[in-house]
Amino acid sequence: MKEFWTSLASLMGVFAFGQTILQTVFPPELRFASVKFFNRVFNWFSxxxxxxxxxxxxxxxxxxxxxxxxxxxxxxxxxxxxxxxxxxxxxxxxxxxxxxxxxxxxxxxxxxxxxxxxxxxxxxQTFSWRxxxxxxxxxxxxxxxxxxxxxxxxxxxxxxxxxxxxxxxxQDRLLYTNPRGGSLDSRGHPWDAVPFKHPSTFETLAMDPAKKSEIMADLRDFADGESFYQKTGRAWKRGYLLFGPPGTGKSSMIAAMANYLGYDIYDLELTEVHTNSELRKLLMKTSSKSIIVIEDIDCSINFASRKKPAGKTHHAPASPDMRGESGSVGEDCGNSITLSGLLNFTDGLWSCCGSERIFVFTTNHIEKLDPALLRSGRMDMHIFMSHCSFPAVKILLKNYLGLEEGDLEDGVVKELEEVIEKAEMTPADVSEVLIKNRRDKGKAVKELVEALKGRVERRKGISKDVEEEEQEKRALETPKEGSEFLENCKNGGDEEEKIN
Known part of the structure; x- marks a missing residue:
């Protein structure tokens, strides 16, 4: 063992001496070149x-x-x-x-x-601005x-x-909105953001399951269609129009779409936008994989008709006057947004500035919208949010009471099927009845059936009143026609007496 350590020490001494000689004889440039050469040789064979x-x-x-x-x-x-x-x-x-x-x-x-x-x-630490x-x-x-x-x-x-x-x-979903006056945040962005925590999903949405499946398939086909849109030369975007009476779940539908795809939401308030240029800047600052929402477009700004004469006032809330064919807003309110300005970004040259974006418009009165907004390419899919149907009621009973169809008595199911279509109650109205009585499931179902029957009776009363008004109108017209007939007869009789 002593001989081994003696030999090892001698070998290390020789190695150190040789290294000193190499550093003395060969310059650093040559040593670096040799190391680089050996590395290249090693990499060549590796x-x-x-x-x-x-x-x-x-x-x-x-x-x-x-x-x-x-x-x-x-x-x-x-x-x-x-x-x-x-x-x-x-x-x-x-x-x-x-x-x-x-x-x-x-x-x-x-x-x-x-x-x-x-x-x-x-x-x-090298010099750097950061x-x-x-x-x-x-x-x-x-x-x-x-x-x-x-x-x-x-x-x-x-x-x-x-x-x-x-x-x-x-990442949590974010809900963006454009602030009043178009002010910028600390980062220079024109949007204010808050965390989006809406719990609505397609599973909890009160709608016919077949219709929901169709919408979900269309959304998934859009999200997975990047290659298709590139191949066909179309901008990667899609438009949806949600229309129907108030309380039918249009906002819940938007939240369900965002949660299903994992997209952020940009809630665009048009009444806070004053020019087409400002609108374009706002939309340019939206990110990909997002849903741009314009709610109650028939009320937020007057795009209803581009053919109204200048100066004619539209009585929708917060809607300035229209001006001629351009669809622009009256200058007396400080706005100059035009219908063409909105359409140019949703379906014009500016529509390709960004990708994987969905435009969602909502309205309670589709008949008030300009036909130019409704065509394919701008609002590709029209979704009618109807009154509560029996499949929708079953979903609401499951959401609020945890009841399946098999948990209900046959008589209750039959009553619900008979009155739900005639009652024309919105999902919001049905949900309110169930929420108030959610601690007592039997009472909640009973109250719902009574509320539906009451709504049917009121609708019958309204229909009866309308029918009576029409009868009164006809009655008022009938005496007039009869008096004219009697007057003619009387005049004819007088003439006959004169002849005699």
Missing amino acids: SYCYFDITETDGVNTNELYNAVQLYLSSSASVTGSRLSLSRAINSSAFTFGLSNNDCLVDTFNGVTALWEHVVMQRQS PLPEEKRGFTLRIKKKDKPLILDSYLDFVMEKANEIRRKN
Whole structure:
């Protein structure tokens, strides 16, 4: 053993002496070139290649780094033994990540990719308008050279797409609105945002199930149709018109659409927009994967008819006068929005500025809308929000009372089927009856049946009153006709007496 340690010490001494000689004889440039040469030789014979993805690209954030971090979080939460845990702003979920200098193996189409999270201390702080973090972070991707085309052409795009899906899933929905006077927020954006917590879903929406399935299929077909819209040369957008009596669930439908697709909502208040240019700027600042809502478009601003003469006043609330064929709003109210200005963004040259956006218009009176708004390409799908039907009542009974159709007596089911269509009650009215009596399920059902029957009787009374008014009108017209007949007869009789 003593001889072994003596030989090892001698060998280390020779190695140190040789290193000193090399540093003395060979200049640093030559040593660097030799190291570089040996690295090239090593890489030439190696079957792997490496890609470095840094956290920052100069002073800008590298989006690919954030995407890889999100993408690997789903795998890291299952296979990792030492993980980092974070929660982003406006997010309702925790995100798992690789800890410092940890590795994870991923598989894509039969190809293996090794990811390593590299964290190093930054040596020196270079001059920058923004201070850089003390740690230099990044991911190193190791793959086989033969798999390089697949990784660069498909895998990285797949990572970005999956990361966006995870981000949308974890991030809370936001509800935007344009403030009064078009003021900007601290970031220079013309929209104010609040978290969107509306619980409405298609499962809880009081509507015929077949109709809901049709709408959901249309929404999913739109969300998955990027390649179709690109191939056909159409802007990736779609328009929906929700019309029907008040209280039929138009706002709940919008919330259900947003929750189903995971989109944000932009509630556009047209009465706060004064010019077409301002409207265009607002719409340009909307993000992709969003729903732009204009509620009660027949009342918010006067787009009802473009053929009214100038100066004719429209009596809808908050609706200035129309001016000629352009559909512009009266200048006395300070507005100059035109119908063509709105249509140009929903279906004109500006419609391609942004992608994957849905326009939703609501109205209680579809007959007041200009036909130019109703055609396909602007309002592609017209959805009639009707009064409560029997399938909708069953959904409301399940939502508020937890009752299925089998839990009801046959006589109650028969009564509901008989009176629901005749009563023409809105889902909002039915919900109010159930909410007030939700602690007593039997009483709630009984009160609902009585309310429906009462509504039917009132409708019969109204119909009877209308019929009596029509009869009175006819009665008032009949004496007039009879008196004319008697007068003619009298005149004829007088003439006959004169002849005699």
